[in-house]
Amino acid sequence: MWHILGAGSLGSLWATRLARAGLPVQLILRDQARLRSYQHAGGLTLIEQGEAQHYAITAHIPDHPQPIQRLLLACKAYDAAAAVSQLAPRLVPGAEILLLQNGLGSQDEVARAAPQARCIFASSTEGAFRQADFQVVFAGHGHTWLGDPLDLQPPIWLEDLRQAGIGHDWSLNITSRLWRKLALNCAINPLTVLHDCRNGGLTEHPAHITCLCNELIELLHCCGHSAAAENLHDEVQRVILATAANYSSMHQDVSQGRRTEITYLLGYACNAAQRHQLVLPHLQALHGQLLAHLQAHGLPSH
Ligand code: NAD
Ligand code: KPL
Numbered sequence: 437m438w439h440i441l442g443a444g445s446l447g448s449l450w451a452t453r454l455a456r457a458g459l460p461v462q463l464i465l466r467d468q469a470r471l472r473s474y475q476h477a478g479g480l481t482l483i484e485q486g487e488a489q490h491y492a493i494t495a496h497i498p499d500h501p502q503p504i505q506r507l508l509l510a511c512k513a514y515d516a517a518a519a520v521s522q523l524a525p526r527l528v529p530g531a532e533i534l535l536l537q538n539g540l541g542s543q544d545e546v547a548r549a550a551p552q553a554r555c556i557f558a559s560s561t562e563g564a565f566r567q568a569d570f571q572v573v574f575a576g577h578g579h580t581w582l583g584d585p586l587d588l589q590p591p592i593w594l595e596d597l598r599q600a601g602i603g604h605d606w607s608l609n610i611t612s613r614l615w616r617k618l619a620l621n622c623a624i625n626p627l628t629v630l631h632d633c634r635n636g637g638l639t640e641h642p643a644h645i646t647c648l649c650n651e652l653i654e655l656l657h658c659c660g661h662s663a664a665a666e667n668l669h670d671e672v673q674r675v676i677l678a679t680a681a682n683y684s685s686m687h688q689d690v691s692q693g694r695r696t697e698i699t700y701l702l703g704y705a706c707n708a709a710q711r712h713q714l715v716l717p718h719l720q721a722l723h724g725q726l727l728a729h730l731q732a733h734g735l736p737s738h
Pocket of ligand 2: 675684686
C-alpha cells in the first residue's frame with residue numbers, strides 16, 4: 437500500500453500514476469473539512485496533454501488507525517516534520533518514507549521525527565501545478581532521483597515506479613544531487629523574485645549570476661560536495677536559457693502570495709556557510725534582500 441500525504445501538485449501526480457498502474461494507494465488529507473471536499477470532488481483528476489482522467493482514490497485523515505509501511509511525503513519542506521510527527525504512531529517498525537521535498541534541511545527534520553523509519557530522499561525535475569482543488573496538470577515531464585545516504589541498497593518498490601511510468605534512477609549520492617539542485621535554485625530563484633522577471637530575464641544580470649555561482653561553488657567544496665560544484669555556472673546559464681519563458685517556483689509562490697521554501701534553499705545555504713565560517717557576501721546580501729522583500733509583501737520569512 438502506498439500512503440500518500442498531501443493531495444497537492446506532486447502528491448496528486450504520483451497518486452494518480454500509481455493508481456492508474458493498478459497499485460494500491462491511499463491519500464492522507466489534512467483534516468475532516470479537506471476530506472469532505474475531496475469526497476465531494478469524488479477523487480483526483482490528472483490533466484495530461486489537455487486530456488483529463490479521473491481517479492477515485494480512497495482517502496482518510498492522519499488519525500485513521502491503519503498502519504503505514506510506505507509513506508510518500510508530498511507536502512512542502514516547512515510542513516514535512518510536523519506531518520510525519522502526526523503519523524509517527526502509525527508507522528510500523530521498518531517503515532519507509534519517501535521524501536519529495538525540494539531543498540535541504542527538511543530531510544533531517546523528518547528523520548528526527550521518525551527515527552524508526554528508513555528515509556529515502558528524492559530530487560525531481562518533474563513539474564506539476566494545481567488547476568483547481570484536486571485537479572493537477574502534469575506540466576513538465578522530467579526525472580526523479582532517489583537515494584538513501586545511510587543505506588545504498590535500493591528498495592524493492594522501485595518496480596512499482598517503473599510500472600507506473602515514473603521515470604527514476606537510484607542515486608548513490610542523493611545528498612550531492614540535492615545540493616546541486618539547491619545551488620541552481622539559489623542562483624536563479626531569488627533573483628527572479630527581486631527583479632520580478634521570468635528566468636530568461638536573468639540574462640540581463642550576468643555579473644551577479646557569476647558572483648553567486650562562484651560563492652556557491654566555494655560553499656559546495658567546503659561542505660564536501662565537490663561533484664555538485666562541477667560546471668555549476670554553465671548549468672545555471674543553460675537552465676536560464678532552457679526555462680527562459682518560465683517563472684521560477686519561488687517567483688510563482690511570491691506572486692500568488694504563498695509561503696516560500698526559503699529556509700530550505702537560500703537560508704540553508706547561508707546557514708551552512710556560517711557553520712563553516714565562510715564569508716559569502718553576495719549570497720548573504722541576496723538572502724537579506726529576499727527576506728526584506730518577503731516581509732514587505734506580508735509573507736513569512738521562514
Ligand atoms: P503543494 O502545496 O501543491 O502540495 C502540498 C500539499 O500538502 C497541500 O495540499 C497541503 O495541504 C498538504 N499538506 C501539508 N501538510 C499536510 C498534513 N499535515 N497533512 C496532510 N496534507 C498536508 O506542493 P507541491 O508543489 O506538490 O510541492 C511539494 C514538494 O515538492 C515541495 O517541496 C516542492 O518544492 C517539491 N517539488 C514540487 C514540484 C512541482 O512541480 N510542484 C517539482 C519538484 C519539487
Ligand atoms: O527548479 C527550478 C525552480 O523554478 O524551482 C528551476 C527551473 C531550476 C529554476 O531554479
